[in-house]
Amino acid sequence: MCVSFVKQLGVRWFVTSLTLICVVAVAMGTASAEDAALDTKSRTAGETLPPDAEALARNVARQTYLVLDTLERRHIAAPQREELLKIIVPGLFLLSDTSVTDEIAQSLAKCETADAFAELLLKRWQPMRRTPLEIERMSATIVASLESQLGHLRLMKVKEYAVEEQFRANRYVGLGVRLGTTQMIHRGTNAASYPMFSQVLPGGAAERGGVPNEAVILEVDGKSTRDVEVKTLLDWLRGPAGSEVILRITAMEIASREKLPDRDVTLTRGVIRFDSVFGMDRTPVSRGNLRFDLSEPIGCLVVQGITGSTLQELRDAEVRLRAGGIRVLVLDFQAGAQSDDFHQARLIADGLLDGGTLWHRHERDAETRAETADRECLFRGMPLVVVVGQYTGNAHAAIAAALQDAGRAVIVGQSPPFDGTVATGVPLSDEQHVLWMNTARLTRSRADRTWPLKPDHPAGPPVAMTPAEQVRLSAKPRTVMVQAAQAAQQFVRRNGTVVARDDSASALFPQNLTENENRLRLQQSAREPVFRQRQLFPASSRLPESLLPEVRRVARELLKTLPP
C-alpha cells in the first residue's frame, strides 16, 4: 500500500503518512524497563497482558496527555481535559476487542495524570499484539477522534514539521527529485522493489549531477535499497544543505540497463526553490507572458502558492508589470493549492494593502486584535481583480477577503471554502513533536461580512479537478481513523453537548452524515499537504475559458476608471 501511495502521490504525501509511525516508535523506544516490569496481577481477572502492554499503555497515555496539554493551551475551541478524554477513549478501545461503555469512558476521562490513565487502560485492554500497524492505529485513533470534534489536527515529529516548514518557506533542502518505486529484476536477482526518481526537477542536485528521469537507485551511500521501506530510504536520502550522498543508479528500461553498467553519482544536497507566482499559462514571471493580450494594459499573475517567497516574487513581478505598462492587474487565486500559511498570508495582505485592517484575529486566552497593514503597498495605483474558486486555498482566501473588505480588489469567481479558521503548528512540551491544529479564527474587517468569502462577481463553473486532487480523493481511507472519529461522535451524541465543537470540525464532520459521507469527509481532511505537490508539480491553472470573459470585463471596467 505504501509503495503504491508513493507512486501515486510522490514522496511528500508519504512522508506525512508515516508520521504517526515515527511518533509511537520513538515513544516505545523510551519506555523504561521499570515500566515493563510492573506487576500486572492486579488487573481484571482472566486478562493475560503481554509484558510490553504496560509500556505501550504508558506511552500512549503519555502521548495523549502531551497532546491534551497542547490543545488546552493553544487550540481555539478545545474544551477542558476531561471532555477531550471522553472524545478519544472510545477510539482507543476500537483496537482492543473490548467494548467501551460510557461508564468506562467517564472514569477514564477523570484521570488527572497520564500514569493513572495508563493504569485504567491496562485494566480494560484485552491482550493485543504490539505490531507497528497496531501502534500506528493507536496514535491515529487519538488524533482522528480529536479531529472529529476539533477540526484539523495532525501530530508530527519535529523533523517532519521542519521539512514542511522548509516547503512553506520555500527553502526545501533535498536532491530535487520526485520519488517512486518500481518492481525490477536486477542482473539476475529475483524481482524486488527498488526506489526510482520518477521526476528529476530542474535546477536540483540530481539534475546537476546528471541523473536522468526514471533512474533506479540501487544503493544509497553503499546501502542496498532492495526492498527497503520508503521511510528508511527517505532517512538515507535526506540531510542538511551542503552534505553529500553517493547513489548507485541504473536505468529502468531493460534495454538501457543491459547496455550500460550501474554507475555511482555523488550529489550535494541543496536548497530547491519553487516559484509560487507565475505569468499566464504558468510561465515564469521572469520571462513569461504577464498580460492577456497586447491590445490592453491588463496584466495577470497566477499566485499558485503562499510561501515565504511569494511576497518577494510579487515585488519582482511588479517591476516587470510596470515596465510593461500594465495598469490593471488580475491575481489568479484559483489555484488548488491548499495554502495554510497564515503568517505569510498576513505579510502578503499587508504588502497588497495601503493601510487599513486586514482582519480581526481571535486566539485562545488572548485579546481579539485587529491586524493592520502599513501604508506601503504593492501595485500601487493598479486596480486589482482577484479570481477565486472552490479550490482556492485558505491563505489565498483570507488575502482575497482582506482586499475585498478594504476595497482594494474586486473579487470574481466562486466562493472558496475557507471558514476563517487558522491552523498552525504548536510544539509539544516533549520538544519532539508538533501538533498542527486550529489556533485562531479570523473575522472579516468589515463587520457586515462573514465567511465564506462571496465574490463581487460570481462567475464561472468549478475549476476542473487536477490529477493530484483526483489521486487524493481516490486514496484508500484509513478505516481505523474513520471508526475512531465515528466512535467519538457517537459518544458525544449520547452524552449531549459536552464538547464545544469547532466550526471547522462541523464543516469536516457534520453530525448527521452517514458513515460513507463521513469517510469521504475524512478523506477530504486527510493530512497530506497536497499543496506540496502543487509546488513541486504545479497543475495548469490557466483561467478557464468560461471565466475569462467575466474577468476581463471587470478588469476593463476598472481600467475605465483610471485617468488616461
Add this chain to the structure above:
Amino acid sequence: MNRSRRWISIGLVLVGACVGVDRSIRADEVPSPRWRRPVALAVVEEGRRLVTANQRGGSMSLLDPNAMKFLREVSVGKQLSDVTDSPTDRSLLLVTDEESHELVAIRRIGDDLTVRKRLGVNPYPVTVRVSADGTRAFVASLWSRTITIVDLASWLGDAAELPKGTARTIRLPFAPREMLFVEAANKLIVADAFGSKLAVVDPVAGRVESVRDLPAHGIRQLRLHPTKPRLVLTHQMLSRMAHTTFDDVHWGGLMVNCLRSLPLADVLDPKLDPLKGSDLEYLGGPERGAGDPAGFVMRPDGVIAVALSGTNELVLDDGNHLFAKRLKMEERPTAVALSPDGLHAFVVNTLSDSVTVVHLARRDIVGTISLGPTPEPSAADRGERLFHSARLSHDSWFSCASCHVDGHTNGLLNDNFTDGTFGTAKRVLSLRGVADTAPYAWSGRFESLADQIKHSIKSTMQGEALSNEQTSDLETYLRTLPPAPPVGSPDQTAVTRGAALFERLDCARCHARPAFTSPRLADVKLKDEQGLSKFNPPSLRGISQNSPYFHDGRAATLDDVFTKFIHQLESELPSSELNDLLAYLNSL
C-alpha cells in the same frame, strides 16, 4: 558636566560670533595617525576640489579628485557633522559642529580653508542647507528637535553685534537629520533622523505645516528628482508583522532597503496624501541584501548610485530598476555627491577615512583617496564597524544600526524571539546609555550585555555566531554610547517638584537611580498578545527622546502614559502634579 546639561544651561538658541583658530596639515606633512570619520562632502570649484567634514577629527579635509590627492586638513571644531557650500558665494562653506553646537563659516581661498565666523545654534546641529539665493541657512539640530534659520547676510556682515532676528528657531515633533530646501515653494522638507516622520516647514511663517508618517525609518538622504517633480529618499522598512526567523529575514519579509519617490506637490500640500503617488524601488533581494542605504545621486539620464553603508558597496542602476551593479567601497560608505559634469560620484567611506571616486559611465572605481594615516582600531572602533555592518545579518539585509539608528531607536515594533514568543512585537529599545541597565531585553532575559549581543546577532539578525572577541568589541562600543540628552530644558522649579513627586510615588521602585531602571520584572498590567505583562523597566534617561512608550508603543506620548494608562498610579494625577512629573521626566 555632561553635554546635555551644558546646552541646557546655555539656553535653546545662543547666538554669538567668534573667530576660531585653525590648525592646518598640508599634504607634504606627515601627520600622526588618527581617526577623522568623514561624514559629509561638498564638491567645490566645479568638481576640482572635494571638502569633507570630519566627525571625530573635528576637521575638514580638502581633496583633489582629478589628481586623486589629499591636499590638506584643517582643524575646525570638535565634532563636525555636515558641510555645504553656498550657491551664490562659491568661496563660502558652512559647517555644523555637533559637539560645540555651532554653525561655522569657512572661507576657501584657493586651497586654504579659514574659519571666518562661528554661530551658536540649537544644540546638536547635524545638517545644514543653504537657500538657492544664498541668503538663509537652515540648521537641523538632532536632540533639541529644532531647525535654526540663519540670516546669512546679518551673520556674515561686518556689524560688531549680531542684528536681532539673525537666527530663528522652529521646533519639530521629532529629531531631525536630513533636510531639503525647495526653492520654488520656499519650503523646507525635514526627515526624522531615526523613525518615520517627514515634515514640511514654512521658514517664513516659522511653523511646521505638516508631519507625515511614512512606512519608513532610517531616512538618510532627501533629493529632488533631476527631471521629475518628485522627492526621492533612501530608507529602510521594518515589518512589525514579520518574525525574526530565518525565512522572514531571507525573503525580505522583515526588513527591506529602499529608494522611494513621492510627488513633490503632494508632499508640500498638507491636505494631500503623498503616499498615494509613491513609487518604491527595492535595492536588494534574497541572497543579496542591501543593508542600510545612505546617500545617493541621480542623473537626468536615469543613472542612480546609492551607497549601501551596511554592505560597504555602491549600487548602480541605469534606469532599468534592477539595481544589479555593485561596486566595492571601503568601510561604511555614507555620503555621496555628484561631480558637476555628472561623470563621477564621490563616496565618503566614513569608517575608513577615505573618499572613493566612481566613474558612472564606466561603472567602475577610479580610485580611493585616503584622508591620512589612521591608527590601529581600538576595541570600540572595531565594535563600531561591527555595529554598522549588515554582514552580521543573514544575507546582509540589515545591521544593528538599522533598528538602533545611530545607537538610538527607530521607534518601531519588532517581533523577535527574545521573549520566547512570536506574535508579540515589541518596541525597539534605544542602546544609548545601555551600559548600566542590566538585565537586557524587555523580558530581562539576559544578565549580561554580551549575552544580549550574541542572541541578537544569532536570533534576531539570523547571522553567524560572533566570536568572543567580536562580542567584546561590540560591547565595548555600546558602552561608549551616552544616554540621549533630553529634548529641551524644562522649568527647573517644576523639575524640582517633579523629582519630589517621583520619590513620593515610589517610581524608583522600578526606575531606580542612577540609570532609572532596576533588575526586576514589573507587572505593568498591560498584556502583550501572549498574555505577558511583566517586563524589565526601561531606563528613563533620555526618555523624552524615546516615544512611543510601553512595550508595544501603545502610548504615543509621556502624557498618555499617565493620563490614558494611569501607569502604576492608583488614580489620575492632578494636572499640576502631572506637569511637574512630566517636567522631571523630560529633564532626565
